[in-house]
Amino acid sequence: MSVTSQHKLAENRPFDREAQYNAKRRAVIRSAAAAFRRRGYHNASMTEIAKSLGLTKAALYYYVKSKEEILFEAHIMVYDKMDELVKAVRGQGDTGLEKLQLLYGEFAHMLTRDGLALLTDIDSLNGENQETVLKRRGKIERAVTRLVEKGMADDSIKKADAKVTVFFLMGALNWLNVWYEAGGRISGDDIAQQFVAQMSVGVANPT
Amino acid sequence: MSVTSQHKLAENRPFDREAQYNAKRRAVIRSAAAAFRRRGYHNASMTEIAKSLGLTKAALYYYVKSKEEILFEAHIMVYDKMDELVKAVRGQGDTGLEKLQLLYGEFAHMLTRDGLALLTDIDSLNGENQETVLKRRGKIERAVTRLVEKGMADDSIKKADAKVTVFFLMGALNWLNVWYEAGGRISGDDIAQQFVAQMSVGVANPT
Amino acid sequence: MSVTSQHKLAENRPFDREAQYNAKRRAVIRSAAAAFRRRGYHNASMTEIAKSLGLTKAALYYYVKSKEEILFEAHIMVYDKMDELVKAVRGQGDTGLEKLQLLYGEFAHMLTRDGLALLTDIDSLNGENQETVLKRRGKIERAVTRLVEKGMADDSIKKADAKVTVFFLMGALNWLNVWYEAGGRISGDDIAQQFVAQMSVGVANPT
Amino acid sequence: MSVTSQHKLAENRPFDREAQYNAKRRAVIRSAAAAFRRRGYHNASMTEIAKSLGLTKAALYYYVKSKEEILFEAHIMVYDKMDELVKAVRGQGDTGLEKLQLLYGEFAHMLTRDGLALLTDIDSLNGENQETVLKRRGKIERAVTRLVEKGMADDSIKKADAKVTVFFLMGALNWLNVWYEAGGRISGDDIAQQFVAQMSVGVANPT
DNA sequence: TATGAATGAGTATTCATTCAT
DNA sequence: GATGAATGAATACTCATTCAT
Numbered sequence: 001m002s003v004t005s006q007h008k009l010a011e012n013r014p015f016d017r018e019a020q021y022n023a024k025r026r027a028v029i030r031s032a033a034a035a036f037r038r039r040g041y042h043n044a045s046m047t048e049i050a051k052s053l054g055l056t057k058a059a060l061y062y063y064v065k066s067k068e069e070i071l072f073e074a075h076i077m078v079y080d081k082m083d084e085l086v087k088a089v090r091g092q093g094d095t096g097l098e099k100l101q102l103l104y105g106e107f108a109h110m111l112t113r114d115g116l117a118l119l120t121d122i123d124s125l126n127g128e129n130q131e132t133v134l135k136r137r138g139k140i141e142r143a144v145t146r147l148v149e150k151g152m153a154d155d156s157i158k159k160a161d162a163k164v165t166v167f168f169l170m171g172a173l174n175w176l177n178v179w180y181e182a183g184g185r186i187s188g189d190d191i192a193q194q195f196v197a198q199m200s201v202g203v204a205n206p207t
Numbered sequence: 208m209s210v211t212s213q214h215k216l217a218e219n220r221p222f223d224r225e226a227q228y229n230a231k232r233r234a235v236i237r238s239a240a241a242a243f244r245r246r247g248y249h250n251a252s253m254t255e256i257a258k259s260l261g262l263t264k265a266a267l268y269y270y271v272k273s274k275e276e277i278l279f280e281a282h283i284m285v286y287d288k289m290d291e292l293v294k295a296v297r298g299q300g301d302t303g304l305e306k307l308q309l310l311y312g313e314f315a316h317m318l319t320r321d322g323l324a325l326l327t328d329i330d331s332l333n334g335e336n337q338e339t340v341l342k343r344r345g346k347i348e349r350a351v352t353r354l355v356e357k358g359m360a361d362d363s364i365k366k367a368d369a370k371v372t373v374f375f376l377m378g379a380l381n382w383l384n385v386w387y388e389a390g391g392r393i394s395g396d397d398i399a400q401q402f403v404a405q406m407s408v409g410v411a412n413p414t
Numbered sequence: 415m416s417v418t419s420q421h422k423l424a425e426n427r428p429f430d431r432e433a434q435y436n437a438k439r440r441a442v443i444r445s446a447a448a449a450f451r452r453r454g455y456h457n458a459s460m461t462e463i464a465k466s467l468g469l470t471k472a473a474l475y476y477y478v479k480s481k482e483e484i485l486f487e488a489h490i491m492v493y494d495k496m497d498e499l500v501k502a503v504r505g506q507g508d509t510g511l512e513k514l515q516l517l518y519g520e521f522a523h524m525l526t527r528d529g530l531a532l533l534t535d536i537d538s539l540n541g542e543n544q545e546t547v548l549k550r551r552g553k554i555e556r557a558v559t560r561l562v563e564k565g566m567a568d569d570s571i572k573k574a575d576a577k578v579t580v581f582f583l584m585g586a587l588n589w590l591n592v593w594y595e596a597g598g599r600i601s602g603d604d605i606a607q608q609f610v611a612q613m614s615v616g617v618a619n620p621t
Numbered sequence: 622m623s624v625t626s627q628h629k630l631a632e633n634r635p636f637d638r639e640a641q642y643n644a645k646r647r648a649v650i651r652s653a654a655a656a657f658r659r660r661g662y663h664n665a666s667m668t669e670i671a672k673s674l675g676l677t678k679a680a681l682y683y684y685v686k687s688k689e690e691i692l693f694e695a696h697i698m699v700y701d702k703m704d705e706l707v708k709a710v711r712g713q714g715d716t717g718l719e720k721l722q723l724l725y726g727e728f729a730h731m732l733t734r735d736g737l738a739l740l741t742d743i744d745s746l747n748g749e750n751q752e753t754v755l756k757r758r759g760k761i762e763r764a765v766t767r768l769v770e771k772g773m774a775d776d777s778i779k780k781a782d783a784k785v786t787v788f789f790l791m792g793a794l795n796w797l798n799v800w801y802e803a804g805g806r807i808s809g810d811d812i813a814q815q816f817v818a819q820m821s822v823g824v825a826n827p828t
Numbered sequence: 829t830a831t832g833a834a835t836g837a838g839t840a841t842t843c844a845t846t847c848a849t
Numbered sequence: 850g851a852t853g854a855a856t857g858a859a860t861a862c863t864c865a866t867t868c869a870t
Contacts, residue, residue: 168379169410174382186370194368194371199405
């Protein structure tokens with residue numbers, strides 16, 4: 001190996017290290033988030049989380065500052081993804097309804113495919129983090145609300161209380177995490193499709 | 208002495224005692240359940256629950272055996288009420304859709320009016336209680352599923368995966384507890400009505 | 415027992431309770447302070463402190479909020495006593511020297527007789543408590559400094575840097591805790607007497 | 622090759638290495654000792670010590686076996702120096718008082734000038750090291766005691782309990798580390814001078 | 829019935845230390 | 850010589866639970 005190539009390697013090392021570190025950190029958060037969803041934030045102990053990653057409890061603290069930080073980051077991870085989806089859908093669809101359908105489908109896909117889960121334990125976060133998470137959630141809700149209102153304006157969506165509509169829709173999504181298991185009888189695609197249909201035209205057969 | 212007259216006798220000590228005890232016990236469970244919903248099972252301490260009832264922590268143990276028992280009973284209380292509603296609706300409505308609408312409306316009412324809340328922390332229950340609660344939840348889901356299937360059979364409800372449909376509907380209900388506050392801008396009746404409409408015909412305007 | 419006397423008892427109960435509680439709390443702090451002095455703040459574990467009081471670790475937390483609180487209160491306890499001594503000596507003695515001798519003697523007595531000890535671990539306190547303790551220490555040092563300066567003014571004390579003089583004197587006191595054991599060969603009275611003589615006229619024999 | 626020339630040979634690798642190693646090792650111990658004095662043994666973490674030397678925590682272990690070893694060596698370093706001072710003063714001075722004055726002045730100089738500090742945390746050492754340190758401290762105290770007793774014998778020092786006298790004197794020295802900052806308002810020389818005066822003739826003005 | 833006092837079991841967290849590279 | 854990563858052991862602290870009164 002020439003000195004030059006060795007030098008390059010040495011230059012790459014720190015980047016590799018950092019990349020590795022970040023990858024592992026994300027793995028910790030994802031794995032912990034899954035445990036939180038399955039067993040609840042308090043029922044999932046750090047020991048348990050560590051073991052499921054083949055690490056020891058103390059090693060977790062090399063990647064995260066505290067258990068609460070994991071919870072916080074797990075929340076943020078989802079909201080980042082949702083922000084992305086909101087943006088991705090922005091230019092598409094004509095009517096408010098079409099836009100809403102696209103976004104709602106993406107949300108359902110995210111939850112079934114990407115292993116991301118909407119966590120509900122917000123009270124376990126400290127004041128500041130709690131506020132941040134509520135803000136991020138609010139941002140998503142407002143994005144959806146805007147689509148609903150746009151739909152009401154262009155007559156693609158029925159007039160109703162927009163807030164209640166949005167909560168109705170988001171509730172169904174939240175509950176998804178409780179019952180859906182990847183690799184189960186029904187595919188994520190099918191669920192996303194049915195969710196979009198259900199929220200659009202409901203369960204009733206038109207007469 | 209007839210049962211009716213017994214009911215009226217305030218001076219009937221033994222009975223009174225028991226009635227009082229039971230009333231207080233229910234109050235403990237209701238109050239605790241509210242705290243669990245608001246703050247989460249683990250974040251709500253026994254001290255906190257006691258204080259909000261004007262009691263001391265130790266006094267709670269006169270009414271309940273353990274914190275877990277409270278959680279269990281709080282679950283059961285809701286499922287008892289839901290069973291009741293399922294029964295109450297049984298004779299009513301013609302089509303599956305109509306029956307489903309009636310029941311769903313009743314469920315929404317229960318959550319907004321009666322101070323009852325669907326708790327999600329099942330993992331904090333011990334094996335036996337967990338199983339019991341899951342059975343009770345399953346029973347409700349099956350009751351709803353039956354109505355959905357009946358509706359599909361009598362063509363009042365669109366063909367689709369019944370399970371997914373039910374989870375979609377139940378999810379929206381579960382989320383209600385997170386955002387709805389009694390005495391807020393929107394009345395429980397209005398919410399119930401909109402929820403029923405939404406689940407029936409969706410958000411899309413027919414073209 | 416008459417109802418009246420019973421009533422009186424009931425009235426006394428809370429006071430007794432509170433008095434008992436406070437007494438026990440002080441016992442906890444005193445005992446812990448002794449352990450801190452002997453073994454150092456970090457080497458003395460809560461378990462150890464509890465055991466030496468015939469309690470369990472968790473019981474300590476009924477009386478104090480945290481280990482740090484104990485350290486803080488132990489500091490304050492001493493400074494309260496020293497403030498008292500400063501006040502008690504105020505009217506006595508004519509010259510600055512006489513006043514200083516009286517106060518210094520009292521300080522030495524306090525350390526040998528009352529089981530109070532000057533703790534040095536200030537860095538283990540959080541910012542706020544640290545500041546408070548430093549303020550209290552400063553207050554005592556200033557009181558002593560004033561006497562020294564008064565003595566220099568009335569010519570009972572030799573001119574020199576007052577600060578250094580005070581630190582010299584306080585240092586000897588602080589070290590007392592390290593080597594003096596109650597019930598040892600020398601009585602506290604003798605030590606106090608010799609300390610006063612030593613600081614006044616030094617070790618040198620006048621020629 | 623003579624020992625002298627060996628000393629001078631900068632290119633003598635193995636020796637150089639060892640000298641460098643030892644120099645670095647001493648730097649580690651000195652820096653750590655300073656941190657121990659400022660923040661306390663337990664409050665000063667290995668990470669912190671390493672950082673202040675521009676090293677990483679793990680690198681420290683190339684120079685020392687354990688944190689406790691640092692504490693031990695830091696103690697020993699001071700006692701070695703004090704032994705040296707005791708020896709240096711041995712031939713000088715006539716009376717016990719004169720000898721004591723010389724030694725005490727040297728001690729004060731050492732603490733203000735040389736960056737050496739008397740550490741008090743002995744309990745954090747293991748049994749064997751603890752014993753060693755106590756022995757070394759005892760040796761110094763005995764050396765001082767001998768001078769005091771010699772002074773009492775030759776009438777240059779007042780009769781009193783020699784032990785108490787020594788502890789009084791050593792206490793003032795120990796406390797020096799707490800309040801003296803190099804480069805402060807008062808020079809080390811001035812402090813040494815005043816300390817010697819204070820211990821000799823006290824604060825009182827002869828009348 | 830109710831409470832103050834006490835406990836046991838559990839949990840997050842820290843930190844000195846090790847080791848492969 | 851030096852470091853990033855990982856560990857084990859210890860420790861403060863919390864909280865549901867108990868019990869004598």
